[in-house]
Amino acid sequence: MVELRVNGHAYELDAPVGRTLAEALRLDLGLTGTKVACGEGHCGACTVQLDGVPVLSCITLLHTVGGREVTTIEGLAEHPLVDAFVRADALQCGFCTPGQIVSAAALVESTPQPTSEEVRHAMSGNLCRCGAYPRIEEAVVAWRG
Template sequence: MSSVRLRLDGSPVELEAASSTSLLRALRDAGHTKAQGACEQGECGSCLVRIDGVVQNSCLVPATICEDANVETVASLLNQDLADAFARHGAVQCGFCTPGFVVAAEAALASAESLTYDTVRERLAGNICRCTGYHGIIEAVLEVSQRRREANQ
């Protein structure tokens, strides 16, 4: 086991990890539960976090390479407009996938491209939701995209 120091949502944290321990597991073992795990093989996106600006499945990233990294979860990436849109559009049922979807959605919204129904689907295709059938999530992201564009004009 070795000790890994990184910044999690702006605060310094120290994690214990073996060489085989994923960032997801090291975070959760230390009681940081904002990222969830549902497959532990990079298929479901429920563990998505941003590591030094890059969105990654934290179940596939060894914790030991995250020394000094800046790790961001839903706690620092969620904006209120997206939270409101998720709630109003029925984007959440059991909610287990939601923090991962928030990370994927904020990344899509932050990108330069202008989002359409099809591109949102494509950008969210790495996340699995078993409850909602996705339409509420897609609509929420599209609405926020539209409003942020208008606000920036």
């Protein structure tokens, strides 16, 4: 049994050894905002925050996160970054967007006025196959509107 908190709610999950955090979120808790693309730790689509730090949930085992606080895109629904992405039209297919926003939210928490360079550095692990990088960067730099 693994106890964890997700977006402020406490859960106890009985999952087989080897279950990834991404599988637990999507399949056990129905939090499908977290996307899985590569499934191998290369693209950042599955990014969630673990105690405020971005991690790749597709290569994080559920059994290693007991007692920790997980924040997914569902927990950031009211974050101003969501509007900022819409204003900047910072997406095309949108598949990478949850992971982008989760990473960006951790960045602006520690660096409320990030420069373009800081955005690029902090979000270098979040790939966008649609090439929306300039608008993603614009959205994060201007996230407070």
